[in-house]
Amino acid sequence: MKFSGYYWSVLVSVFLALFGAKDSLAQTKIIDLRDPAFASLGAPLFAKNCAVGYCHGSEGAAGQGPRLRGRHWNSTTLFEVIRDGIPNTTMPGWSGVLNQEGIWSITAYIIGLGTGTFEPASGKLEMGERIAAKELSSKAKRGRALFFDLTNEKRCALCHRIRSRGSTIGPELTSTTSTKSVDELHRDITDPSATIARGFEQTIVLVADGEQVSGIKKDSNEERIQLYDTAALPSPLRTFYRNQIRGVSGSSVSSMPTSYGEMYSPSELADIIAFIKSGE
Amino acid sequence: MKLASFLLLTVCVVALLVVTTVRGEEPVSERLVNAANEPENWLTYNGSYESWRYSKLDQISRHNVKKLIPVWSFQPGIVDGGLQATPIVVDGVMYLTSSLNRVFAIDAATGKKIWQYYHEIGEFPSLYGTWNRGVAVGHGLVFMGTADNYLVALDAGSGREVWKVEIENGGQCGCGITGAPLLVKDKVIIGVNGGDSAHRGYLNAFDAKTGRHVWRFWTIPGPGEPGNESWKGDSWKYGGGSTWLTGSYDSDLNLLYWGVGNPAADFYGEDREGDNLYTESIIALDPDTGKLIWYYQQIPHDVWDFDSGYEIVLLDLPYEGKKRKLIVTPHKSGYVWVLDRTNGEFLNAWSLVENTNWIEGIDRKGRLIGRNEPVVGEYKLLCPGITGGRQWNHGAYSPKTGWFYSTALEWCQQIKAFPEKAREGMSFFGGEFKLVPPPKEEAHSHLSAYDPVTGEHFWRYKSKYPLLASQLVTAGDLLFTGDAEGEFLALDTETGQRLWSFQTGSGHRGSPITYSVNGKQYVATPSGWGSAVAGLLPQLWPETEYFQSGATLFVFSLANFGVSNEVRSE
Numbered sequence: 007m008k009f010s011g012y013y014w015s016v017l018v019s020v021f022l023a024l025f026g027a028k029d030s031l032a033q034t035k036i037i038d039l040r041d042p043a044f045a046s047l048g049a050p051l052f053a054k055n056c057a058v059g060y061c062h063g064s065e066g067a068a069g070q071g072p073r074l075r076g077r078h079w080n081s082t083t084l085f086e087v088i089r090d091g092i093p094n095t096t097m098p099g100w101s102g103v104l105n106q107e108g109i110w111s112i113t114a115y116i117i118g119l120g121t122g123t124f125e126p127a128s129g130k131l132e133m134g135e136r137i138a139a140k141e142l143s144s145k146a147k148r149g150r151a152l153f154f155d156l157t158n159e160k161r162c163a164l165c166h167r168i169r170s171r172g173s174t175i176g177p178e179l180t181s182t183t184s185t186k187s188v189d190e191l192h193r194d195i196t197d198p199s200a201t202i203a204r205g206f207e208q209t210i211v212l213v214a215d216g217e218q219v220s221g222i223k224k225d226s227n228e229e230r231i232q233l234y235d236t237a238a239l240p241s242p243l244r245t246f247y248r249n250q251i252r253g254v255s256g257s258s259v260s261s262m263p264t265s266y267g268e269m270y271s272p273s274e275l276a277d278i279i280a281f282i283k284s285g286e
Numbered sequence: 287m288k289l290a291s292f293l294l295l296t297v298c299v300v301a302l303l304v305v306t307t308v309r310g311e312e313p314v315s316e317r318l319v320n321a322a323n324e325p326e327n328w329l330t331y332n333g334s335y336e337s338w339r340y341s342k343l344d345q346i347s348r349h350n351v352k353k354l355i356p357v358w359s360f361q362p363g364i365v366d367g368g369l370q371a372t373p374i375v376v377d378g379v380m381y382l383t384s385s386l387n388r389v390f391a392i393d394a395a396t397g398k399k400i401w402q403y404y405h406e407i408g409e410f411p412s413l414y415g416t417w418n419r420g421v422a423v424g425h426g427l428v429f430m431g432t433a434d435n436y437l438v439a440l441d442a443g444s445g446r447e448v449w450k451v452e453i454e455n456g457g458q459c460g461c462g463i464t465g466a467p468l469l470v471k472d473k474v475i476i477g478v479n480g481g482d483s484a485h486r487g488y489l490n491a492f493d494a495k496t497g498r499h500v501w502r503f504w505t506i507p508g509p510g511e512p513g514n515e516s517w518k519g520d521s522w523k524y525g526g527g528s529t530w531l532t533g534s535y536d537s538d539l540n541l542l543y544w545g546v547g548n549p550a551a552d553f554y555g556e557d558r559e560g561d562n563l564y565t566e567s568i569i570a571l572d573p574d575t576g577k578l579i580w581y582y583q584q585i586p587h588d589v590w591d592f593d594s595g596y597e598i599v600l601l602d603l604p605y606e607g608k609k610r611k612l613i614v615t616p617h618k619s620g621y622v623w624v625l626d627r628t629n630g631e632f633l634n635a636w637s638l639v640e641n642t643n644w645i646e647g648i649d650r651k652g653r654l655i656g657r658n659e660p661v662v663g664e665y666k667l668l669c670p671g672i673t674g675g676r677q678w679n680h681g682a683y684s685p686k687t688g689w690f691y692s693t694a695l696e697w698c699q700q701i702k703a704f705p706e707k708a709r710e711g712m713s714f715f716g717g718e719f720k721l722v723p724p725p726k727e728e729a730h731s732h733l734s735a736y737d738p739v740t741g742e743h744f745w746r747y748k749s750k751y752p753l754l755a756s757q758l759v760t761a762g763d764l765l766f767t768g769d770a771e772g773e774f775l776a777l778d779t780e781t782g783q784r785l786w787s788f789q790t791g792s793g794h795r796g797s798p799i800t801y802s803v804n805g806k807q808y809v810a811t812p813s814g815w816g817s818a819v820a821g822l823l824p825q826l827w828p829e830t831e832y833f834q835s836g837a838t839l840f841v842f843s844l845a846n847f848g849v850s851n852e853v854r855s856e
Contacts, residue, residue, distance in 0.1 A: 054706065058713045059413060059482050059552070059591075059672070060818030064720045067825045070415065070818035091412075094386065095366060098412035103712070156459055156710075157486060157508060157523065163455065173452060217496075235449075235498065242451035242497030 037107075037129040039081055039114040048115030051108050055100065066119045071097060075119035081126055085113045106131050142284050149281025152274060160263055162278070164240050169285060175222055175234045175241055176262060177203045183285040191279045196267035198260035208261045209233060211246055212253040219244060222261050236261040314424040314494075315471045319537045325761075328375040328799040331420050331466040332680065333758075335535040336600040339682035340759050341800045345807035346844060347762030351776045351786045353845040354809070358397030360839040362388050367417035368816025369837040372466065372756070372797035374423050376442075380801075380810070383418040384837055387432045391445060395803040397841060401445030403438075409457030410434035413713055414479045415818060419531075419797075420466035422474060425494045429474045431463025437476050437492055449497030453478065453490060460711030461485050465531045470542060470573040473500055477529030481547040481565075481593065482715055484708035487527035489544055489569075491576060501576030505529060505546045505564050513563035521558035524708035526550030527565040531678055534598040535573065536611070539628060542573040543600075543613065547593035552672070553660045553703040554589070554716025561586040566594045568615060568623070570630060580630035582652075584623055589659045589703070590644055591672045591715075592619040597680045599690065605633055605739055614683075614738045616692055619644065620675020623652075624739055636741025638694035638734075639675040641724035644668055660703040660717055671699025672719055673752075673819050680797060682757040682765070683738060687779050690738035691765055693753040697729040697826065698722050721825040729826050733757070733767065735782060745782030751827060754819060756797035758809070766809055768794025770820075770833065774811050774840065792836030795820060810841045 037044060056062045059069075066074030088109050091099030100109055110129040117124045142150065153162045154171065163172035168179040186194070193200050202208075209223040211233055221236040224243060231251065234241040270278065317324070321334040325342040333339045346354060362369065362384030374381045380394040387405035392398065407416070410433045422429045427448060428440045434456035439448045453476070456462045461480025468475045473491040480487060487505040492498065505527035507513035514522055526549045533544035549558060549565040564578075566585035571578055584594050599614045605624070613627040620639035625632060632652030646656030660666055669675075674695060681692030703717040723729040733747045751770035758766040764785070765777045770793040776786040796812030814837035824831040 053704070053718050055713065057718050058715045060822065061413070061713075063822060063825060064718045067720060068821060068831060070821040072821075073824060073831060094407070094416070096412050096415055103709075154458060156454060157504075159502065163458075171455070171458065173455065219496075235496065238451075238496070238498035240451050240453060240499060242449045242492075244449045244497060245447050247446070 033133050035131045035133055037110050037114070037131055039110070039117055039124070039127055039129055041114070042118070044111055045114035045118045048108075048111035048113070051104065052112050052115050055104070056112065066116060074116050076121060078121045079117055079124045081113055081117060081124055081129060084116060085109060085129060088112055143280065145277050145280040146284040147281075148274075149277035149279065152270070152278050153281055160239055160265070160269065165236075165262065168282065175236070177206055179282055180285055183283045188279055188283065191282060192275060195275060195278070198262035198264060199258070202258065202260055206261070208257040208259055210255045210257055211251060212255075213246060214250045214252055219246075220257065220261065234261075239263070314469065315537070318424065318469060325800075326802040327377065328373065328801050330374070330422065331372050331468065331532045332534065332597055333799070335537065337534045337597045337680070338599065338685075339680055339757060339797075340684055342761045343800050343802055343807045344761040345802070346760065346764065346800075346809060348764060348778050348785060350844055351762070351764055354776070354786055354788070354842045355845045356788065356840050357808070357843050358841050360390070360392055360397055360399070362390065362837050364388065365814060365835040365837045366816065367415050368792070368795045368820065368835055369812035369814035369839065370417045370419050370796045370817060371812055372420040373799055373810055373812070373839065374421055375799065375801040376423050378803045379442075381421050381423055381428050382839060383420055383430055385415075385417045387416075387418055387430065389421060389428060389430055389440065389445070391428075391442070394801060394808065395806070403440050403445045403447070405430070405432050405436065405438055407432065407434045409455060411456050411460040411462050411480065411483060411711065413460065413482055414462055414464055417464055417817065419464055422467040422469040424469040425472070427494060429467045429469065429494070431465060431467055431476050433462045433464065435459065435462045435478065437463070437467065437474065437497070439474075439494070439497060451492065451497045451499070458711050459483070459485050460713070461528070468532050468535065468542075469494065470535050473573060475533065475542060475573065477531065477533075477544065479528045479530040481526040481528030481530065482550060482552055482591070482713060483526070484524035484550060484710050484712055484714040485528075486523055486525060487529055487546065489529045489571070489576070491573070503569070503571055503576045503578065505569070507563065516560040516563040518557060518559040524550060524710065524714065525558055525562060525565065526552070526714070528593075529595065530593070531595045531597070534600050536600055536627060539611070540572065540574070541579060541627070542571045543598045543627065544569055544571070545593070545595040545598060545615065547595045548588050548591045550714040551706050551708070551716030552589070552591040552714070553701060554662070554705055555587055555659075556705070559587075562588070566592065568594060568598060568613065568625065568630070570627070582623075582625055582630040582632060584617060584621075585619065585654065590619065590668065592617060592674070596676070596678055599681070599683055599738070600627060601683065601738060603739055612739070614690060616676055616681055618674035618676065620670050620694065621648065622692075622736075622741060634739060634741075637675075638692055639670055639696055641669040641696045641698060641727075642675065644670070660701045662703045662705065665700040665702045667698055667722065667725070668701050669698035669724055670695060671697060671701070671721055673697065673699070673721065673822060677752070677754050677819055679754055679795065680756040682759040684759040684779055686761060686763065687735065688737075689735040689744060689779070691733065691735055691757045691759060691779070693731060693733045693757070693767075695731050695752050696724055696727070697752075698724050721822060723826065733777075733782075735779070747777060747782045747784070751830065752819070752823065754817070755794035758798040758800060760800055766798045766800075766811065768796075768798070768811055768813065770794070770815065770823075770830070772813065772815075774798070774813065788840070788842070790838065790840050792838070793820065793833055806843055808841050808843045810839060813838050813840055
């Protein structure tokens with residue numbers, strides 16, 4: 007019988023789950039990928055995230071992404087591709103968006119569209135997994151929304167990266183949380199020139215055509231200087247080649263905008279600070 | 287009398303001098319405004335600011351086209367997504383982009399590479415592909431938008447990076463750039479994709495020299511701005527409205543025209559009740575300030591994902607006996623709109639396709655009659671489908687025939703809407719579809735010659751598979767385009783007769799151009815099957831799953847110039 011091999015692997019998996027490594031006993035659950043009820047959990051997730059628009063097509067019929075129906079799969083590989091994506095292609099990883107159970111249910115759903123042959127027949131689910139690293143307070147959530155607000159053309163994320171999101175023109179703010187007090191952060195934001203973060207002093211380049219450009223130096227070598235021109239937002243990274251440069255100097259003024267004290271209300275500022283400080 | 291004419295002459299000479307100096311100061315805009323008068327070059331994405339994709343070159347003509355042979359080819363080395371670009375040619379140098387944002391400068395006569403630039407793609411949105419449709423060139427710089435939403439400026443001579451700017455984080459916004467920028471005076475105008483994501487669209491202008499942001503036009507007005515009331519609740523924040531292709535420019539009126547794409551969620555409209563301005567509109571902006579001068583919304587409250595993003599062709603033609611400044615703009619819905627480009631007045635709309643049921647028609651005032659909308663939870667047959675009555679690949683206008691040439695796609699979809707909540711930067715379709723043939727015939731495609739104002743058609747070239755490449759027309763009475771099976775074709779502009787073809791080995795999804803170097807005319811075409819829509823074709827034609835992708839630029843010229851056939855075959 008065609009499926010006997012899979013029953014075997016299910017048995018082995020169950021055995022492993024029950025009697026295998028000690029910690030996996032407490033934390034993992036084995037999923038039967040042939041269980042139609044489980045696969046049906048994947049159908050709406052597939053429709054919303056994978057079939058959509060130009061991607062894999064309704065019921066995996068093909069699109070910008072390859073046809074998924076009518077194929078033979080290795081379940082583990084399929085799960086991993088959905089979880090991690092494929093670099094340098096339009097296939098994103100879904101680990102930050104869907105939980106493991108969701109990804110396994112999509113795996114089961116795709117397998118169900120397939121040729122009927124697949125292996126292994128089970129998936130391993132780590133229990134207690136959370137997608138967001140940390141549940142934020144409502145204050146910090148409001149602060150996060152302000153920090154990343156795409157409708158605000160002066161949003162912090164244009165220059166700052168925090169917990170792997172945002173640009174790296176200014177200092178990374180994830181580590182700032184542990185070292186700075188609320189007052190210090192408040193001063194950093196409303197009066198940026200009061201203290202200047204080390205490595206982010208302003209550089210001024212005098213260009214041969216008379217233009218003077220100030221901002222944050224990204225890199226320099228014998229050939230050229232790369233400078234974020236912070237006079238504009240978003241700040242372009244400009245490259246000046248040595249033969250264009252008349253002079254380079256520094257300044258004690260911060261390259262961060264000075265308007266946040268007026269732009270945000272005290273409670274909004276408190277929200278942003280709560281967000282910055284909300285990290286581990 | 288004599289004195290008077292002498293004075294007049296002096297005035298003229300002085301005026302001429304003034305004009306010349308002004309020209310000297312603004313060589314870029316002057317050249318671009320008059321691009322049609324230097325047919326040896328292909329200076330801007332659509333060939334000219336008027337977006338005709340027409341060339342005055344006539345060395346290659348219907349009489350000698352059979353002697354056309356390939357003279358060089360170029361391979362960017364990435365086949366994912368095919369090759370979708372329009373090459374730009376300036377004074378003997380070609381600038382070509384490929385998937386993954388590679389840019390190449392190539393000797394346009396020999397094919398020898400001069401330099402390359404590879405943009406390193408960081409976080410980019412999942413939905414819109416890694417491909418790229420071309421650059422803008424001017425001020426000694428080459429400008430490219432990137433899949434992860436940067437605008438990059440390179441030194442045209444060396445390929446060295448001069449500036450680059452991240453417009454919005456691609457991972458966060460679920461948006462990026464695949465379209466070519468448009469250079470207007472000292473500004474680079476660049477659109478954005480993301481219309482099928484939870485994203486608020488915009489059009490941006492950057493200073494060409496410095497990369498500093500000059501203006502942003504939000505395609506969806508914010509609270510307090512006129513038009514915001516056409517969006518229910520907070521839906522404006524994630525309402526789509528992308529600007530993913532390249533606009534046109536009228537230098538006399540100083541108006542920049544751009545198409546704004548569909549609202550999101552694409553198929554589920556209940557959470558965004560209202561007209562959803564300025565999605566599905568042609569907008570006319572002051573290119574110096576980004577201020578809206580007029581707009582015309584073609585589809586209020588779109589629920590079909592019909593983008594108003596295609597080419598905006600500027601024509602000065604009689605309309606009802608009076609010469610008017612017109613816009614003729616084909617649309618994904620399969621209709622072509624004719625507007626007055628001075629004020630956005632609706633004049634006419636005509637259909638490219640025969641299979642259409644999303645509306646019953648369009649009345650004399652431009653209102654849609656008999657809307658046929660997707661419904662929640664059950665499949666419905668709608669024509670054309672999300673893949674369009676026409677794809678984005680551009681049509682062409684020949685002033686010699688006075689006709690507009692365009693492809694059209696006869697296919698439908700079974701579509702089902704579902705409610706969906708916006709997740710910032712994530713796909714936001716609100717529905718699912720399957721491609722199906724039209725009720726009474728097989729799915730197919732055609733390329734036709736039309737009266738641009740009335741839509742009357744004069745000839746029709748049929749194709750089994752969708753025609754997904756742009757058209758080029760020339761004063762040599764030739765129309766060039768490519769098909770899905772890899773044939774690069776030359777048709778007679780007057781009859782549609784197929785005069786010549788060349789098998790390039792992979793299907794066509796890009797835009798051919800023509801140019802000349804040292805008096806010799808060349809025709810260049812990207813070849814390389816790929817893209818989102820190409821990927822959907824197996825739903826109707828299973829064999830197309832095995833249409834191999836590729837990415838090669840082929841360049842042709844007449845055999846009796848330079849290397850002869852005989853020499854080659856030895």
